[in-house]
Amino acid sequence: MLTLDLTNAPRWHDLAPGVRVQLRPLTTALMVATRSDPAVEAVPEEASDEERAVAFAKALARRAVLAWEGHR
Numbered sequence: 001m002l003t004l005d006l007t008n009a010p011r012w013h014d015l016a017p018g019v020r021v022q023l024r025p026l027t028t029a030l031m032v033a034t035r036s037d038p039a040v041e042a043v044p045e046e047a048s049d050e051e052r053a054v055a056f057a058k059a060l061a062r063r064a065v066l067a068w069e070g071h072r
Contacts, residue, residue, distance in 0.1 A: 010066050019070030026064070034060045 007025070014020045024030060034040065037059035043052050 016070075020068065021065055022067040024064045024066060030060070030063060034063055037063075 008027070010022050010024050012020050012022050034056060040052075040055050040059050043055045047055075
């Protein structure tokens with residue numbers, strides 16, 4: 001049976017041996033807030049899709065990553 005975990009609690013995710021990050025859940029509210037991030041809005045109209053994606057990913061990480069452990 002398929003079950004969905006709809007908790008809003010942050011979770012730890014292992015990235016590599018000895019490295020993990022604590023992330024907020026990816027919600028609609030987090031995505032909407034990221035779209036309004038000043039860095040995302042500052043991307044020029046003529047920017048490529050890749051440049052837009054990088055700006056969005058960085059803004060999303062700033063909002064979603066709460067803590068990390070391991071290498072810095």
